[in-house]
Structure formats: C-alpha cells, structure tokens
Amino acid sequence: MNAVIRNYVPADFDALIDIQRECFPPPFPSELWWTKEQLASHVRLFPEGAICVEAGGTLVGSMTALIVRYDPAEAVHTWAETTGEGSISTHDPSGDTLYIVDVSVRPAYRSYGFGKAMAFAMYHLVVERRLARLLGGGRMSGYHRYADTMTAEEYAAAVVAGRLKDPVITFLLRCGRTPVRVAPNYLDDEESRNYALLMEWKNPFLRP
Template identity: 50%
Template sequence: MSILIRSYTLGDFGGLLDVQREAFPPPFPEELWWSREQIASHIETFPEGAMIAVLPDGTIAGSSTSLIIHYDGKPHTWAQVADNGYIRKSHQPDGDSLYGIDVCVRPTFRKFGVAKALYEARKQLVTQLGLKRFLAGCRIPGYHQHAAHMSDQEYVERVVKGELYDQVLSFMLKQGLTPIQILENYVEDEESLNKAVLVEWRNPDIKE
C-alpha cells in the first residue's frame, strides 16, 4: 500500500480526530484526544515533527507528533517532555534528539505498514536535521501479566531476547529501536503499571 507521509495542518484536524476516535474509543476519555489548540501548537512550534499518513484515496490512516530536546539521561514523564501535549515549553530547536510523543493508527489500517512508515519518516528527519538520535517512551502493556514474578528490567530483557512478546515493545524493536532506560510513572497506564521504556534509534551518520 502506498502511504504518503506529510506535515499535518489545521485543515486536517477533523481527520486527525477521526483517527483518535477510532483508535481510542470509549471508555477512553475524549478529553485525552488531541485538541484543536494542541494541534495548532504542534504546527506552530515544530511543523516538521507533526506528521500524517495519507492513503492514495486521501484517507488519513495515522499520525505522529515529535519535538526536539536535549537528552540528558534524566528520568522524566510524558507530561514533562510533551509539555502536557502542547510542546511549546519543551521543544528545544538547538537540541540533539528527536522525541516522539505519540503515534496513532486507525485500527482498520493496522498491519498495513502505517506505523512503520511514520517511524521511517522520523528516522529520516533525524538524519536530515543532523540529530544524534530518535527517542520515545514505549509502553509495555504485557508487563502486568508478569509483574508478580519478575522485575520490569527482566521483562524488558526477555522481550529483547525474543523469549516474551510485548505488543508495543516488540514492534519498537522491529523498527530498530533499542531500550536504554526504564521510566517510572511515565503516564497513567494500568497495563504497563505506569512504566515506560525509553527506546532509542541512533543516527548512523554521527559517530561518537
């Protein structure tokens, strides 16, 4: 399937809302969907990081949002790095890392390569801007099934080895991202026990 990745605009808001409505149906609270004000802030602050996936017939199949930060290795929450979804205060144009704060794909088009196309576009943006890396806080929704008998670190290590499968982390690994840090209280997420794994893709053009 041919997928076009481009920057989204305010004119795409209705389509973006449709994606979120389908991807996060009730009982997911509507107030957690992107608002028009947040979308406007993404476009004004860092339009290159505001990406939308469009099918040949014009259907909006997915979207993703990123910003630039200085990565210092310190623990952080989604709200801190995302400026509560507005990115105005947290975006650092002179930073060294692209940070992805969301990816959303319509359920109808999952397994058609939409999310993969969005991640590839993010990698391209990293290289185009000469940044060191791409980062994202990765959910581990399978962890709650194993938390009683293993630590979060062991769970991640076993997923990396292929001994366990995690719906989100296993996908991230297939995109070439590597776990580098476990983040506590990253976002309210019952399945992940409010944890996330910070994953990284290094720019191969930059040697340290």
C-alpha cells in the same frame, strides 16, 4: 493501496482526534487524546515533526515529535514534563534529540507497514537535522497481564529477548529502536501500570 506520508495541517485535526479514539480506547484515559489546541501547537511550533499517513483518501495514522536537549545520564523523566503535557511547548530547536510524542495507526490499517514508514520518515528527519538520536518512551501495553508475576524490568527484558511480545515495544524493536531503560511513572496508563521503556535510534551518520 495508494498512500502518502505528509505533514498534518489544521484541516486534519478532526480526523487525527478520531484516530486517537480508535487507537486508545478505555481503560486508556480519554483526556490524553489530542485536543485541537495541542494539534495547533504542534503545527505552529514544529510542523516538520507533525506527520500523518493518508491512504486511499483516508487519514489512517499520525506521529508527532519535538526536539529536546537530552543527557543520557539524567534521571528518568515523564512524558508530560518532556512534551509540555502534549503541547510540545518544550520544543528546543537547538536541542540534540528528536523526541517522539505519539504514534497512532488505525487498527484496521496496521498490517500495511504505515507505522514503520512514519518511523523511517522520522529517522530521515534526525539525519537531515544532524541530531544525535531519536528517543521516546514506548508504552508497555501488555505488562498488565504479567504485573503480578514479573517486575517491569523483567517484562521489558523478556520482550527485548523475544520471549514475550508486546503490542508497542515489539513494534518499536522491529523499527530499529533499541532499549535504554525502563521509566516508572512515565504516563498515566493502566495497561502498562504507568511504565514505559525508553528506546532510541542513534544517528549512524553523525561523527563525534
């Protein structure tokens, strides 16, 4: 299948919103799907961090990022405050961290490695920009199945150790991301009970 990773543009907005509908069905809140206003903000403020995958002439996935200044010792943050409610109005070109806002791949196209390819495109951007790391909060979307018997920290540890599989966290581990800590009240998401696992990829080429 012929495929290309490129920056998304206004002509892609309808397809990008359709991808969100497919990737995040109920009980995920539909108000967290992209709007055209948010997508326009991504393209305006940081077009390099707005990428998509086009395969066989169809838009099948997207990933969005912004640059922030991150202190590893800071208190746990939320998705909304870090991303400006998804608008990336908090983008700081002088920051040190590429922060992942979202990644989506249509379910029918998840066996082709497109999500991993977009992740590696973002790692390339980290290296190119000489940033310290890539960081993002991974939804623990399988946690609702274990929430009555395990804490979020226990669940995250089991997934990282390979004893359990989580649709999002296991994928991010395979992409080379490493865990930082569990973040409570990160995102309004019933499946993850509002928890996320902060995960990073450190720039191996950046000298202190």
